[in-house]
Amino acid sequence: MPLIIMCGYPCSGKTQRTKQLKLYLEQNSGRKVHVVGDDTLALDRNAVYADSQKEKDARGALKAEVERKVNKDDIVILDSLNYIKGYRYELFCLIKHTQTPHCLVYCLTSPEVSSKWNAQRDVSEQYSQEIFDALVLRFEDPDSRNRWDSPLFTIHQDDNLPFEDITDALLKRKAPKQNQSTQSQPLSSTNFLYELDRVTQEVLMVIFNAQKTSVSGDPITIPGATEKIEIPGNINMAEMRKLRRQFISYTKSHPTEDCGQITNMFVQYLNKSLH
Incomplete structure (x- = not known):
């Protein structure tokens, strides 16, 4: 039913936070949790983000998988960069159409910290420096004043996840109203x-x-x-x-x-x- 959209620089801790959220929600909400992301679709990050068409196809595949997973009972976590404002708006339109709540979890790190974490990965899982720098440069920060970025939970590297607040945002908040054109x-x-x-x-x-x-x-x-x-x-x-x-x-x-x-x-x- 609800959708959690992870957001952040490459190697900003999104996948680790996703694992923590999945474990907590499965243990405390009584709902099944589906994770959709670059890893679940086996995307080659450097190849995808080096080619604009491949990146567009990858975003489409991730969105389509989210659309397939969203239902009235389960929780879906989209673990990807989600760095484009227009793409986050598309996801917001999707949850409006399916009449389910959502929230955004923004893993906020500095480019220097994320670059350091990237260098600590296995070579096969690293972003090339060129791709990493380009993604950081293109990143569009979420803004809680935008409907599609709200509610927004900004998490710094040493923060604990606000599990209860995120759960309330997903399970106790009303879904956004449909526009007349989508009813x-x-x-x-x-x-x-x-x-x-x-x-x-x-x-x-x-x-x-x-x-x-x-x-x-x-x-x-x-x-x-x-x-x-x-x-x-x-x-x-x-x-x-x-x-x-x-x-x-x-x-x-x-x-x-x-x-x-x-x-x-x-x-x-x-x-x-x-x-």
Whole structure:
């Protein structure tokens, strides 16, 4: 149900704090705790953060995994840098849509301390100095005045975690209200949601299969649609799934009376979003 977003420089103690939180919450909240992070997805940090597209794909994969794990009963901890303000806002929109509380745990260290801790790691787990410096330079500090960064728990290297306060923020605080645009309206037919999920998934499968044999830019024929799709070469599976989730969210709020039009609507949405 609730989401804890870890945040901080590379090697600022986020994973150690995550382990402490997981142990405490499992022992005291009676809930299962899922950890999602760079390690759980086996990301090669230096390779990912050296390439902007790979980093974007990695953030998309982490967000998608969080979305899969979030439910009404369990707690999810996202153990990653989460250093981009816009990305933290995306995560905030996700928890608004799922109607669950969240909080941000900011592991605050100086660049010098984090660099020292990085050097103490096994060589295979270290950030290169170039990547480390670039990430520190790009880091966007969380601000509790922003809704997506609040409630914010700032933890210095010698601090103890405020376990009770974090637990209260997750379990005793109301979830943020949905915007009108994200609230689900009454569906126009009993099988609309099923058809929406099925049809959009089938369209993506057609696209993914076609990409294996087609040249970038070739128009792809979608059964049941009057338009073809032309996929740019730099669009990957994670991006397409993100567009699918956005389309489903919008269409649930603006359902059509004719389920047979879902394929056309989704194809038109993809063409508009991709070009």
